[in-house]
Amino acid sequence: xxxxxxxxxxxxxxxxxxxxxxxxxxxxxxxxxxxxxxxxxxxxxxxxxxxxxxxxxxxxxxxxxxxxxxxxxxxxxxxxxxxxxxxxxxxxxxxxxxxxxxxxxxxxxxxxxxxxxxxxxxxxxxxxxxxxxxxxxxxxxxxxxxxxxxxxxxxxxxxxxxxxxxxxxxxxxxxxxxxxxxxxxxxxxxxxxxxxxxxxxxxxxxxxxxxxxxxxxxxxxxxxxxxxxxxxxxxxxxxxxxx
Amino acid sequence: xxxxxxxxxxxxxxxxxxxxxxxxxxxxxxxxxxxxxxxxxxxxxxxxxxxxxxxx
Numbered sequence: 001x002x003x004x005x006x007x008x009x010x011x012x013x014x015x016x017x018x019x020x021x022x023x024x025x026x027x028x029x030x031x032x033x034x035x036x037x038x039x040x041x042x043x044x045x046x047x048x049x050x051x052x053x054x055x056x057x058x059x060x061x062x063x064x065x066x067x068x069x070x071x072x073x074x075x076x077x078x079x080x081x082x083x084x085x086x087x088x089x090x091x092x093x094x095x096x097x098x099x100x101x102x103x104x105x106x107x108x109x110x111x112x113x114x115x116x117x118x119x120x121x122x123x124x125x126x127x128x129x130x131x132x133x134x135x136x137x138x139x140x141x142x143x144x145x146x147x148x149x150x151x152x153x154x155x156x157x158x159x160x161x162x163x164x165x166x167x168x169x170x171x172x173x174x175x176x177x178x179x180x181x182x183x184x185x186x187x188x189x190x191x192x193x194x195x196x197x198x199x200x201x202x203x204x205x206x207x208x209x210x211x212x213x214x215x216x217x218x219x220x221x222x223x224x225x226x227x228x229x230x231x232x233x234x235x236x237x238x239x240x241x242x243x
Numbered sequence: 244x245x246x247x248x249x250x251x252x253x254x255x256x257x258x259x260x261x262x263x264x265x266x267x268x269x270x271x272x273x274x275x276x277x278x279x280x281x282x283x284x285x286x287x288x289x290x291x292x293x294x295x296x297x298x299x
Contacts, residue, residue, distance in 0.1 A: 039244065040244070044247075049247045049248075049249070050245065050246045050247045050249070050250070050253060051247070051249045051252065051253060053246075053253050053256075053257075054252065054253055054256045057256060057257065057260045058256070061260075096267075096270070097267065100263050100266070100267055103263065104259065104260055104263050107256070107259050108256040108259065108260065111252045111253075111255050111256045111259075112252070112256065114252060115248075115249040115252050213264065217267055217268070217271055220271045220275065221271055221274070223275070224271065224274045224275050224278055227275070227278035227279065227282060228274075228278050230278075230282060230292060231278055231281045231282055231285070233292055234282070234285040234290045234291075234292060235285075237290060237292070238285070238288075238290050
C-alpha cells in the first residue's frame with residue numbers, strides 16, 4: 001500500500017482499526033516497564049532526593065507539549081497547501097491532547113518547583129512561554145468550536161497554528177537566551193546528555209511510553225473526528241432533503 | 244522505598260498525571276461511542292452517504 005492511500009479516510013479507518021489494539025498494548029507494556037524502572041530501579045538524585053521522580057513525567061509531557069504543536073504545524077501545512085481533509089482531522093484531533101500534555105507539564109513542573117525552588121511559579125521565560133503555548137492550544141480548540149464549517153475552521157486554525165509555531169524555538173532556547181530559574185537543557189544539548197544513565201534510561205522509556213500514548217490517542221481521536229464529519233454530512237443531507 | 248520529606252509533591256504529580264491520562268482515554272472512548280450511536284441512528288432512518296450507496 002502506498003503512503004498516499006492512507007490519505008483516504010475509509011482506508012485510514014480500516015488500517016487504524018487493525019493497528020490501534022496493538023498500539024494500545026505496546027503503550028501499556030512500555031508504561032509498565034517505565035514505571036517499574038522509575039519506582040524500583042532508578043536511584044534518588046544526590047541533590048534532589050526522591051523528588052527527581054517528578055522529572056520522569058514532567059519532561060516527557062514537556063517534550064510532547066512542543067512535539068504535538070509541531071505535529072499540528074505539519075498538518076496545518078497539509079491543510080493550507082494541499083487542502084487535504086485528513087490533515088484538518090489530524091490537527092484538530094491533536095489539539096486537546098497537546099493541551100492536556102502542556103497542562104501536565106505546567107502542573108508537574110509547579111509541583112517539582114515548590115520543594116526545589118521554593119515557589120510554585122515564577123514569571124521567567126521558560127515557564128511563561130510554556131503557559132503561552134497552553135493558552136494557544138486553548139485558542140485553537142476554541143477556534144475549531146467557534147466556526148461551524150470544518151473547512152473554514154481548518155484554514156483559520158492552520159494559520160493560527162503556524163503563527164504559534166514561532167513559540168517553539170522560544171520555549172526551547174529560552175533557558176539559553178534569558179536568565180531563568182529553570183535549568184538549562186540537560187539532554188538535547190551540544191556535548192550530549194548530562195544525565196547519568198541510571199536516570200536517563202527510565203526517562204527515555206517513560207518518554208517512549210508517553211509518545212506511544214499520544215500516538216494511540218491521536219489515531220483514536222482522528223477516527224472519531226472522521227465519524228463526526230460523516231454524522232455532519234448525514235445531518236446536512238437530511239436537512240437538505242427536508243427543505 | 245522512601246519518598247522523603249517531599250512525598251506529597253511526588254504523589255500529587257503522579258496522581259494528576261494518572262487523572263489526566265484516564266480523562267483523555269475516557270473522552271476518546273465516550274466520543275467514539277457517541278459518534279457510532281449517531282451514525283447508527285441515521286442509518287436506521289435510511290439516511291446514508293452517497294459513497295455508502297455507491298459501495299452498496
